[in-house]
Amino acid sequence: MATTEGSSNGQHSLSPSEQRGKSRLASLFESPSNLQKCHRCEATVYQAEKIGPVKGVVFHKQCFRCNQCGQHLTLKNYTTNQVDVSDKNVYCQVHAPKTVAKGLGNEAIGIRGALAQQKMQSDLGKKGNIGQAPLIDAQSLAIKGALHAPKAGGRVNEQIHQGATAGHIDANALHIRGALNTQAQYQKGGKMPHGAHQYPAYVIEKKGKIIEAQKVLEERQRLEEDALYKTFRAEREDEKRKLSQELDQEWEIKLKDLTEKFEKEFGKKAPKKGKEGDFKENKPGVFSEHLERTMSPDELARISVNKSADKSVAFTDDLEKTLSPDELARVSHLTMQFEQQKKELENSMTAKRDNKKKYMTLKLVQKEQQLAGDLVAKHSQEMLELIAIKQKEIKQELQQEIEMAKQESVTLENGQVNGGEVAMDDLIMQAEEALKAMSTMDELPPPRPAACKKRELYEDPSVFTDLDEYVFKIADSEHSTWTDLVQQLTAPCLSDLEKVRAIFRWITVKDLNVIEFDETVVEDTPLGLLRGIKYGTETYHVLFMRLCSYAGLHCVEIKGKSKSVGYEPGMKFRDDMFNNTWNAVLVDRQWRLVQCNWGARHLVLNKDNEAAPAVEKSEKRRDKIRYQYDEHYFLTDPEEFIMEFMADDPDWQLLPTPITIKEFEELPFVRSVFFHFGMNFLDNPKSVIYTNTRGGAEVKIRVSADIVRDVVFHYQLRFAQKEKKHETDYKGAKLDRFVFQSMMNDHVIYSVHVPTTGDYFLEIFANKIDDSHKIGEDPNAPMMPFRLKCACKFRVVCETLTNKMHPLPNCAAGEWGPEKSVRHFNLIPLTHKSGVVTTSDSMEMQFRMPRKLHFVTKLRMNGIDDHFLDRFVKQSISGDVVTLSVQFPQTGQFGLDIYARPVEASDNHTLAHACKYLINVDKVSNPVELELTRPENASTHMSKEKWGPTSLFDKFGMKCINYRDPKIKLNSTNQIVVEFSVPETLQVSYHFLREPDEDHRDNVTIVREDSNKIAKFFINMIRPGNYLLAVYAKFESDPGKKMANVYNYMIKYAPDDGSLGKKKSGLFRK
Template sequence: MNKGIGSSPGMDSLASISPRNMNDTSAWTTQTSPNMSMESTPAYENFRPHQYIQQQQVKPSPHPKSVLVSYEDFENADVFDAQLLLEERHREEEERLLRFLMEEREKELKRLDDAIELEKEKAADDLLSSIENLSITSSIPRSLVDEKERIEDHFLQLKEERLKVVTEKIATEEKTRNGKMIDRHCHEMMTLIGEKDRQMDRLCLFDHSMKPPPEPPEGKKSSLYKSPAVFEALDLRALDLANKDYNTMTDLVRDLTRTCKTELEKARVLFRWVIAKDVNKHSVNEIVRPHATDRLLKGVKSGKETYHQLYKKLCSYAGLHCEIVLGYSKGAGYKPGMRMDGQTFRNSWTVVNINGSWRLVNCTWAARHVTGHKDNLPQMYHKYDEFYFLTDPEDHIYQHYPDDPQWQLMEIPLPFSEFLNLPVVKSPFFNYGLRFYSNYGATLNTDTGMVEVRLLIPKILGFGSMLEPVHRQPSEPKQIEGRTLLRLVNNEAIFTIALPATGLYYFSIYVGDYWKSECLESACTFLIQCTNMKGRPSPPYPPVPFFGPTPVMENLGISAESNIDPLVVCNNDFIEINFVLSKDIRLTHTFQYFDVSDGSITDIDRYVFLRSRNDTGANYLIRCHKAGFYIFSLFAADITGEAQSLDCAFRYLVICQEPSPTVAMFPKTYQKWHRCTLHEPLTGDLRVDKKVIFRLDVPQAIEVFVVINEIWHHLKHKIGCAWEGQVSTGPIPGVAKVYARFQGATKDQSIFSQMLDYQIVDDAETEI
């Protein structure tokens, strides 16, 4: 790539701190050795893969298998019946805890009221003493009346403040007690299933009551399933059952897992059910039928229980180990460069064990809803984010950092300082298959005012970006326009940012599935720091969404033979751009000049010329008459299509820094120039009293003439479709026109078609 004024910064602008090699898609596929140490889990201590598995003549596995996996396994082992009895005992304990917490809340609030009343009485006594010290005959000063009102207001405000503190304290204690109870209940449920395991097979080495240690998963998410389409039936079942009320968790899990054969399917159907409940927590059904609220969601709706805890409970009923992980998250409101300490940006998520491997799940972040209208009636459509189901650890670490480094589930845990120095990356970044070309840090430093961010892309996507100053005045615009250049080169999206001045800036990238998408999602954000700028700032870029190919190129079989990078530097007489065509299509083009002084865009079609065009290619010549930015756009359409308009196929940004002092325009072309080739003259301005050689290829032409001042000059037919001749321009300025008569073009073959126009000018007019 020719750097020009759009050159990228040096490597000093890119931070080298990143979790291992996050762009290596194979580096994170871990294989656990069968002889790995598991001292902390007694159930695994004496396990040897060959003891049980060789009898089954299956491939050895580093993890023991449960004999209770599918719905049929649970039904045959009478697991559901035993769970109903245990769940009833758990419910009684929940009700006892609820009564206890309500009593404790009332006691705490009464203590608060008593303390406030005591302080209020003391203040009233002090005020009364002040009144008694006054003479009996004197009237009560107005100031004492005001003081009484002030005391009332003071204690009212004091009660509100203390009530807020006490309420938060009570809520925290209630959540803690409830969380411990849920953990105990889940463990008891897993223990029950473990007992059923041993009843079914005394040689079973798997113990549901023993939690496997946190380790990196064996294989990536893609090794478990290629597309969410494989879960279509399960997802539909979960969504359907989300609208049904249940009195017991056992019956709910029994119905949800009725068609499940594997642990993966169980984890999926429970995940989708929880998401549907999260999305529908403010649905119309709850307004119309307020008494039909699920008893199972009572803890969630009261705030004592989270959706993560709900998912954990469901998993325990399904025989899946699930843990809640606490830590920090780069969620809403977080921007690169911010600190994380205390309770700011605290969060939680879950991990679920599937086939012996821990997988990351976030039901809350996965749930999204879109409100729309159908048949003029309000309708809520639920949508979910696939990224948060079994997220790969190397992707998850961009957003979440656990308090316990083991729950990063990475071979080499990332230090907290390096987590903070990662770019802020959102789920659409991964959902659309994006990757960083380099290991960028959260802060990009530059001393030139130029920064480059390169993304690897799986296909042509829709992109947008926003550059905004960190510190701005209220009167200043939120974002800075014209400072970002986007180029699509092969499988890369290259963003070049030209800062207008020194300072701190946030740079955000947005992405959509379609290249013309107007609805884009946040992908990633950086902090750009420029403390000192060498030289003057670069001028703003043209207001063009991106430069490079569009899907039209592939759809119509067009490829760029040269200049694959859409950024082209022109410091010569002209540049040449070639396209290879696989079939006959309709083509047209535009050529524009962008004036950086006033932001205007001017059409300058006489400085671009379709030199040749046939079924296999098109050759364009471009001239730049002054310094600045030029936009060359190629438009195309299928010749057999019904569409009247042509779609953009490719855009070039041509940068001219040193224009040639003798740049002239090209000749003007007409519709019949299609499939012809001009060899000379390539200059559109011809001087008077000169002999000019015309040489061009005109397929299927019977005759070719150059007409000057109504004098027709016949060109000679050479080999093939070549026509050539020497013509005198004459002493008078005017127009030289090239005509041709074609064989079989019309019924009247005497009609001549205009091909080209040249301007005949005085010598003085050609001087630049």
């Protein structure tokens, strides 16, 4: 019997095997806070990147490397120090310190047996898994046990154990049984799903017992669910029958009343109803029967009527010969009148039937969803209880086997070496891992805020890339049982977080909203598994709760209010509006919020009519679906979730201090884009913002500094009143011109000055751009358009307005300032870095160009034609610096638009808007008189004599090409093009007014064609009304003269729907 080192001083010390076993078993009872630092790098370890505990310590996945050579290791191939128990590092097989048997070579009988066993296992693995990776490799527990154990032959065992005093080990010992089971797995050629965690065979076997128990319970639950769905179908049929009977009776009564109405004067026999449920009369000879029913007895006595269906034509001929023309006309008129009213009754009853059927279906679905949800909740609880019971049973078995394993030892007579030490060490480690994986809770934690934020669980969704791809492949296949589906989904998962992720991504990628079901689908097929989706009785959150229960995850259903489609800032919640349901799932004993339905939102995609292989279509469709997935609604932090959802139960808000429904209404209206780009508000605004007496209000948003240069913002200001929701202008000026958007450093500012009292909606959009939206190396490559998404929305209320607000100059839409030029062109401002400039007389601004660019500038001022201002802006380029010089003609407010494109680009390459500035000029030493676009005599109230050409029209050599009548009426379109033939050197301008005094100049564009010989006015009327188009002209050779009025059109736009009204207007007075 070998003596153990370290047992001096009369004290018994544990063997290395016992010390390792004690260390690992003790790790089960260590506080989680002791396991949060990586043993290698000493940084915090989160669940998604954790490996271990190994010898009571944990590692990052990337830190789980050999302590000697740095080779990356896994739970399948690592090993530990066999000599120094206190060494907590991990090693590869080559560099792991091991105990050495003195005096034993590879010819020693025990070693020879182990080598033979190794060769046998290697050969068997090659035969059973040709071209495949083995299920459990040579570093797995059971295989290592086989390698270090002697052959099972009686003669060899007798030689090894001759004289040994260790306890007896038979085929029931845990590590021997594992080796045998592993050998059986190899012989069967079994293989786990790709990426699955490779537990030893004995753990897989025990886990299989749980799966079998789940299948048995699922079968029983399915029978119960079948019974419920049968009641659903029966109730639907019964309600459908009742509705049909009710409407049939109503049809008969109304048809009888209609018939009696005519019979009082002419008839005596009511028509019969046709087919059941069809409000039509399908009898032959209808015309003759109607005539017979509507004629008086004297009239019928004068003719002979053959009532057979095939004689109806002869009957009509006889009738025409018998009755006078007046009598025949009267009969025909009454027949047509009856048929018309009967047809109207049919249409009315059909519409009523459809509405009642829709309402009935909605009520039934709501009732069925509640019943089905309750049943799934009950089944989920049963499944969780079953799993907990089975896991406790298996834990007890494992604990007993661990204790047995600690007491077992095999001692070689020669060399006095514990030959079972290596296998025993790994055995205890793997068993402890299995115990930890099957941890159960006797009592669920109450709803309370999680200990850490979502970003501490995982910083970026890319950590789930491999798992997500695995789930996508699973989603392409179908399963006939929930047990099989969930087992396959969670096969590679090592933590609650990964299991929840796999289930969530399967639901969001499956696109359950567009699944098409054949009416012949039977209940025990893959599609039958989703019959709740087919019938509309199972929703995303119910399905999520069901799948979580099969994975052993605790999940609850939460009901509350949401700021969903149709909700606007400032609205009050009512009991019957904006109800919603979502989930909370327990991840590592912390409740986390999940909204599957919003995470799986899908946009309507353009349909590809061209034929394509099914596989190719499937791949394209899946890629598009994945693109629409919203990561924000997976394990959302409560502080962000409360911005859109509020639980009815305050505890399930998971906030340190729950809020009230009034506070929820006052929170800003935001969407997931707001959080994706790390936005937050600087001044904590409420959902409703009140302006000052000058109509001013401001919203400030900070953006994550990491991506601020790649985020594009836009906005829309519109009236909040329903009757004005389609109006985008005020007195001809776009409402967006009353908002100033600018960016400074990492925040965007919206300054609003509304034009009149009332309620408005300010909607702010954002999106992240990439290199395709910037100037690139290819000079002719266009900047690709991008779709902006709503980030937040506010109601802006102006109760009092003391000053008249004027719109900003009519520059290109969007933000002011040079940040846009930096973002898209890398055009760096050297002088003016703010979007607002205050100056006198003149101004120079400079930019540094990343490459040679061609520039076009447009100076704009309200009331002045742009081309009159072109001569006041000049540009020059020196090296990589462009200088823009502006000489202002008058005081006032100007806008400067800057457009650019690469010099190498072709002439037809469109210039892109680079940036714009708002310039306030407070002093001009030498002012220049400018032509106003609206002369003082321009008005919609003109006398009849002033419509059409003026006396100067012919003097200027102008001719009308299309509309020669100055009074134009439009009903079917709101767009028109007016063309004139003009001399090449004649300058033309216009003014466009809507009665009574709205300036709509922005809705007209002039285009000169045919070498300036044709002037086209493209006119767009944004809403019904009476308009004046006043055309002005002067020759270029007369710079000192004012433009003269040469032609006036009056245009009445009155759509066919009569929305304009019947009021007589000033333009059309008689």
